[in-house]
Amino acid sequence: MVVVMAPEATNADVQAVVDLVRSAGGTAFVSRGVSRTVVGLVGDVADFDALNLGGLAGVLRVIRVSAPYKLVSREHHPDRSVIRVGGVPIGPDTLTIIAGPCAVESAEQTLRAAWMAKAAGAALLRGGAFKPRTSPYSYQGLGEEGLRILAGVRAETGMPVVTEVIDPGHVDLVASYADMLQVGARNMQNFALLQAVGSAGRPVLLKRGFSATVEEWLSAAEYIAQRGNLDIVLCERGIRTFENATRNTLDISAVPVAQRLSHLPVIVDPSHSGGRRDLVLPLTRAAIAVGADGLIIDVHPEPTAARCDGDQALVDADIRQLAEVASVLPPVMGRTLAMSPDRSETVAAHP
Amino acid sequence: MVVVMAPEATNADVQAVVDLVRSAGGTAFVSRGVSRTVVGLVGDVADFDALNLGGLAGVLRVIRVSAPYKLVSREHHPDRSVIRVGGVPIGPDTLTIIAGPCAVESAEQTLRAAWMAKAAGAALLRGGAFKPRTSPYSYQGLGEEGLRILAGVRAETGMPVVTEVIDPGHVDLVASYADMLQVGARNMQNFALLQAVGSAGRPVLLKRGFSATVEEWLSAAEYIAQRGNLDIVLCERGIRTFENATRNTLDISAVPVAQRLSHLPVIVDPSHSGGRRDLVLPLTRAAIAVGADGLIIDVHPEPTAARCDGDQALVDADIRQLAEVASVLPPVMGRTLAMSPDRSETVAAHP
Amino acid sequence: MVVVMAPEATNADVQAVVDLVRSAGGTAFVSRGVSRTVVGLVGDVADFDALNLGGLAGVLRVIRVSAPYKLVSREHHPDRSVIRVGGVPIGPDTLTIIAGPCAVESAEQTLRAAWMAKAAGAALLRGGAFKPRTSPYSYQGLGEEGLRILAGVRAETGMPVVTEVIDPGHVDLVASYADMLQVGARNMQNFALLQAVGSAGRPVLLKRGFSATVEEWLSAAEYIAQRGNLDIVLCERGIRTFENATRNTLDISAVPVAQRLSHLPVIVDPSHSGGRRDLVLPLTRAAIAVGADGLIIDVHPEPTAARCDGDQALVDADIRQLAEVASVLPPVMGRTLAMSPDRSETVAAHP
Amino acid sequence: MVVVMAPEATNADVQAVVDLVRSAGGTAFVSRGVSRTVVGLVGDVADFDALNLGGLAGVLRVIRVSAPYKLVSREHHPDRSVIRVGGVPIGPDTLTIIAGPCAVESAEQTLRAAWMAKAAGAALLRGGAFKPRTSPYSYQGLGEEGLRILAGVRAETGMPVVTEVIDPGHVDLVASYADMLQVGARNMQNFALLQAVGSAGRPVLLKRGFSATVEEWLSAAEYIAQRGNLDIVLCERGIRTFENATRNTLDISAVPVAQRLSHLPVIVDPSHSGGRRDLVLPLTRAAIAVGADGLIIDVHPEPTAARCDGDQALVDADIRQLAEVASVLPPVMGRTLAMSPDRSETVAAHP
Structure with a gap:
């Protein structure tokens, strides 16, 4: 998952995201840009979903980058089924x-x-x-x-x-x-x-x-x-x-x-x-x-x-x-x- | 219901619609225009639905003019419910x-x-x-x-x-x-x-x-x-x-x-x-x-x-x-x- | 902008994205996760648009995080206009x-x-x-x-x-x-x-x-x-x-x-x-x-x-x-x- | 065109539609049903469009049955063009x-x-x-x-x-x-x-x-x-x-x-x-x-x-x-x- 911070987000806002992710057992990478900061999340998406990161102060958008399905995904099952x-x-x-x-x-x-x-x-x-x-x-x-x-x-x-x-x-x-x-x-x-x-x-x-x-x-x-x-x-x-x-x-x-x-x-x-x-x-x-x-x-x-x-x-x-x-x-x-x-x-x- | 006949529909096509409607207990009114004929149906819509009029030869479109719900309709119950x-x-x-x-x-x-x-x-x-x-x-x-x-x-x-x-x-x-x-x-x-x-x-x-x-x-x-x-x-x-x-x-x-x-x-x-x-x-x-x-x-x-x-x-x-x-x-x-x-x-x- | 790499992307694929962004005068931050790598881009979005990052090997998605309009945006003009x-x-x-x-x-x-x-x-x-x-x-x-x-x-x-x-x-x-x-x-x-x-x-x-x-x-x-x-x-x-x-x-x-x-x-x-x-x-x-x-x-x-x-x-x-x-x-x-x-x-x- | 009258439409409402259509040079066929009356119109649709029949008292819906294009229509030009x-x-x-x-x-x-x-x-x-x-x-x-x-x-x-x-x-x-x-x-x-x-x-x-x-x-x-x-x-x-x-x-x-x-x-x-x-x-x-x-x-x-x-x-x-x-x-x-x-x-x- 990727958390995009709003332009007006403070350092404390960013830190709150990082802390919350860590408390859920995940890892957070912070990329600071000129006008925006982006936080990349690594860990179990289902855990992050429960965090409601979108509701935190300073968070503009939460973008999911992996699919919400696993067993039917081709990612770990490249051959097509019969x-x-x-x-x-x-x-x-x-x-x-x-x-x-x-x-x-x-x-x-x-x-x-x-x-x-x-x-x-x-x-x-x-x-x-x-x-x-x-x-x-x-x-x-x-x-x-x-x-x-x-x-x-x-x-x-x-x-x-x-x-x-x-x-x-x-x-x-x-x-x-x-x-x-x-x-x-x-x-x-x-x-x-x-x-x-x-x-x-x-x-x-x-x-x-x-x-x-x-x-x-x-x-x-x-x-x-x-x-x-x-x-x-x-x-x-x-x-x-x-x-x-x-x-x-x-x-x-x-x-x-x-x-x-x-x-x-x-x-x-x-x-x-x-x-x-x-x-x-x-x-x-x-x-x-x-x-x-x-x-x-x-x-x-x-x-x-x-x-x-x-x-x-x-x-x-x-x-x-x-x-x-x-x-x-x-x-x-x-x-x-x-x-x-x-x-x-x-x-x-x-x- | 209204049945719109295609421009190339024959008189026999129109008559087939009329006959089918009558066989289902309904009444059909035929309006012949210069390039098209329209048949108005009177009777129980549920009966007409079962006729598949849209599949008959010469039929362009079947238009439903009354609602497919009755008990919740305001038509026969003008006062709003509490x-x-x-x-x-x-x-x-x-x-x-x-x-x-x-x-x-x-x-x-x-x-x-x-x-x-x-x-x-x-x-x-x-x-x-x-x-x-x-x-x-x-x-x-x-x-x-x-x-x-x-x-x-x-x-x-x-x-x-x-x-x-x-x-x-x-x-x-x-x-x-x-x-x-x-x-x-x-x-x-x-x-x-x-x-x-x-x-x-x-x-x-x-x-x-x-x-x-x-x-x-x-x-x-x-x-x-x-x-x-x-x-x-x-x-x-x-x-x-x-x-x-x-x-x-x-x-x-x-x-x-x-x-x-x-x-x-x-x-x-x-x-x-x-x-x-x-x-x-x-x-x-x-x-x-x-x-x-x-x-x-x-x-x-x-x-x-x-x-x-x-x-x-x-x-x-x-x-x-x-x-x-x-x-x-x-x-x-x-x-x-x-x-x-x-x-x-x-x-x-x-x- | 955020570039999400596909699970099968190689290190060379990631490096190619980073190099291309740098060649356009931007900065790229790499966040490596267990199954995915995400690259955060900092710089002028219009320049990045021209790079067609989405067409590079190993790139899954390119996500734009800032708006494509500036003069009418409220970001730098917080008061509403009359x-x-x-x-x-x-x-x-x-x-x-x-x-x-x-x-x-x-x-x-x-x-x-x-x-x-x-x-x-x-x-x-x-x-x-x-x-x-x-x-x-x-x-x-x-x-x-x-x-x-x-x-x-x-x-x-x-x-x-x-x-x-x-x-x-x-x-x-x-x-x-x-x-x-x-x-x-x-x-x-x-x-x-x-x-x-x-x-x-x-x-x-x-x-x-x-x-x-x-x-x-x-x-x-x-x-x-x-x-x-x-x-x-x-x-x-x-x-x-x-x-x-x-x-x-x-x-x-x-x-x-x-x-x-x-x-x-x-x-x-x-x-x-x-x-x-x-x-x-x-x-x-x-x-x-x-x-x-x-x-x-x-x-x-x-x-x-x-x-x-x-x-x-x-x-x-x-x-x-x-x-x-x-x-x-x-x-x-x-x-x-x-x-x-x-x-x-x-x-x-x-x- | 077909004009569907509302259930509460009066005979005078129906007559007003018929008169207006005739005044525009068209012909109107009236089909009276148990709960609804439908009026079929014959004539030039462009003329009828200008009548705003939908705005008349007692009119529920106006249904257009012919296409609003002529020169590109296949109706009068059955062979496909090269x-x-x-x-x-x-x-x-x-x-x-x-x-x-x-x-x-x-x-x-x-x-x-x-x-x-x-x-x-x-x-x-x-x-x-x-x-x-x-x-x-x-x-x-x-x-x-x-x-x-x-x-x-x-x-x-x-x-x-x-x-x-x-x-x-x-x-x-x-x-x-x-x-x-x-x-x-x-x-x-x-x-x-x-x-x-x-x-x-x-x-x-x-x-x-x-x-x-x-x-x-x-x-x-x-x-x-x-x-x-x-x-x-x-x-x-x-x-x-x-x-x-x-x-x-x-x-x-x-x-x-x-x-x-x-x-x-x-x-x-x-x-x-x-x-x-x-x-x-x-x-x-x-x-x-x-x-x-x-x-x-x-x-x-x-x-x-x-x-x-x-x-x-x-x-x-x-x-x-x-x-x-x-x-x-x-x-x-x-x-x-x-x-x-x-x-x-x-x-x-x-x-």
Whole structure:
């Protein structure tokens, strides 16, 4: 940490900072300039945080120079991680597509969507049974019935299942059906939920909050990692900005930025970020080209009948195009398209 | 709702919209212009939402014209509500100050902070026992021990207690100690938590998410109201913008905007929005003058020793100034400063 | 400036930074920590900027600790300035209201608006002759004819005139009619225009760009000051955020923040920030209470016939309320409402 | 346009809207719902804008459904345009790279940068002679001397020149040297400048303001088009958001969005959006893959000595990688890499 003293700070003010840092077991280096003095701190940042140095007389600013996360940081773990979901890898050598309906509405709709997903190149099936909705009057999902449908479709198609959990009290239930637990954007700082999924023994897909900085996103991942679960995949899904031509603004730069700061895989959600069907394919191509490790895409057999986000779901006519992108672009980036395991393996893993 | 057709939409496209609306029990009025056709919808918006009209051929945009919340709306409840917390009113005729330490650290610190709060004009005591922190390495609060301390300070000072709950599983525990449950900004769209506090039988202080629109904030309040609890106070605490001279940007306009849209009281948090001690008093004055129904302010007997947000806590020297603002400005706005109940009453209510 | 070295930086990397700083005439202090090294720089920041230290091997971040503006900074000019416009003061002891129509449309409309403005407590008349409009199909203003109308209304009412200039080539023309030149939000970083008004011999009203930080706003003022003109008044008029219930979000905190960083007066525009008539009075009260030195408010005798921003103009019915606010609140803040000079004085100053 | 009436609007209020619209030569269709009435307007939007319908009694909201730009809209010009700059095409079939130093500092530096640019696949040379800088103490450019250097380097390399103009009074001067005039992000709403470049007889590169919506960007292009100049290339260069890991947030979705709304070519600036050298190549790949028509990239022979934005300039080591991207990706997108004209042609065009 660096403490910048105000121009009017006295020698006693500077000394008070130095003394306080030392009392917390740290070391302080003082650099005196013509108009300002800067104090460099060495030691445990968490200890310094508790000192409230910013509140001391003569202190202008306290600047943190090291990251507030450790386990997910690339600093001490230079190799990028590979996370396995029901046997499917997500990491630096593959391009893994997760696809399916935004909400599970029926067994038939989910199965049709899964076959569409597989045709498009997806290895993993997504589908929401518990839906976090802005309005209490919107469709809230099928609950456990939806989880059972997902498990049935997994048995039929061989695709491991990714599904969202929104209540810490449901984590065990959802984990008993799913191969990967999704924490949604609105829950990225729901710390009780983060801790619960950190103890659930399943890989976690952590969506970036739509107003979270990359640093806050990695700090949220650290909550999960702290409970002993490092099987975390980060998902960029658009941030909230002033622009309203798209639902959110896909922060494409966040992919290389997060990959440089953390060893965890980073995937992109081109469906929710744009909120428009016509943007899904261009954003999918951009995500692969920027270096994303995977994608999560909405598909629906009948979008006009969808209970949730039908405007953005890919339909039959788009699937062939997505399949072509999925076959052409990953090799250009030195990646292999990840495939679902053989059906019998998936079934075996979930007796 | 209004459906705007694209310039290239055919008559059949328009007819498909009309038919779909009618099939859902609604009525559609078609206005044909030179280059565009607009279809006005009459009926239940929730039904129309499920139609995914935006996904139909020829549809350019679907515009929602009525609000997605009902119970908290002022449309059918023109009089502004008064909420009572341990006997203290929050509403259009009073100015109610809630003050106390950001985090409960010890009985002695909390008691000293409570007396400071009371001296400054506060009627209610705030204090955090469960703290939602961005980093898992930051101070997380005393938990139930903190709740016991708050109850003890209430018994001593007569000030009803406002405290945060962050896990749906803790709601009953927190409600057994507190007079008002606070839902923090990061949890504004934690729908499981909103539903839990909606059933807890205590008034709720709902902070605006730092990236939530006013409409989303009122929709979050609707989740609580739907469970039968209309004792909700809204709290504006700053939004996230590009400006970094302050921690967040206090959206002072949100106070009259929310008061016009909803009958619920709206208060302001001048401490967390600015994040700087020197801004607390100016923002307090602005909040009262704009028409806020109350304030929630951090005070701490020794900010440099605070475990949380010490940079923004008011200290002894500020208390007299705050007390003066609290005595001078409310009458200018036609309001009375709300007072704590007599100590014996508070104690009686929490045997 | 502070240079933070990356964890993997070598001793040679650190030495390269030190050598480069010394070669530019500066001094460098090295603080070596366990995992990081920090280099504090002393000397002329402009020289260091040119060094591109951020591009050197092993450099993680370069942190600027002093402000990029000097003449408008309060650091070497602790007393807050008073600017006089046609004899009317704007500064820490007064509350100065500037009011008038958004656009000058006719002599009759401008004169009626001026009398309304005066009745509401305004000392200065605003009115746009050259309008910067987002769309080329919107009303662009009367040009010089509008300036002549403003001069005529000044002669009749005694109110000095504030009007916008949008082209460096028009500065002399506008300055020959106006008492104060306004630089609009969209032009805050039109550096050619800033330099031109800096040489025009008239006080300048500098609106904050709707996406400018306070630091960029003060840097823009520095461009004007550099040309020898320190008669600058800053105007906060709302920033662009994700919230769309209001046209922009009034950054009320920017008033005390800018007053602390700069000695220049700071006023507020409650009309353009909210963009809604019903918000003008609440935001006016908030601005006075937060400590603003003045206000600039749209009034129009017939808003439904206005060529520009009629939605936000105050009308007759509001004027009495504004006058009451203008008489009651300034004394609470220890300020006097500024008045127009005697009519004969104004006329004499503009023969 | 659509006028949404408030629930409490009377029949007389609705009739007043209808009458006013008719008086302006328009037609109004009334759709009466259970709780609301909606009025659809047909006619010239510019006329309706002047009516201030939002200010009428009983009006809740006025919703614009058609775009405020016409000449640059794709609505009446479905084919995407090809713009030629010194013979080099920018359009849907090519991928055109513009590269060079942020600022022209010397003939030698500019020439070296131009050869680097050409080696990387660039067809056009960029370089700033007039620099818009946030601080008046930053490097402001060489002015006309810089233009002469650019012309000399064009003669030597055959690369047509793109350079920025910041003052309407300099447009003729800059146009006498340059092949394409750049309007920078800070000047996107400098309407005097837009009109001047609209009359200058040179193609224009219009950067998106860092806080401009796509609609405002296209409206700014309309200002240029209105003066008879439709040779406009749009450039996305990042928008201002809350995220500070990058200088700005590249809005990659804006490329397909703008291409759908306008027939003009859209290119991307991966250097200024991220502000970091390590992001330039990933963002370049993303831009090509999303469908951009070109790129504008900073290169510098000695970034650590650059007077401007050295942190983001590509250096020798990066050039080979950029060249490879430029050769591999465009064919995947069905595009050809655009090449500089033969040197003799360029020289002939600028005798």
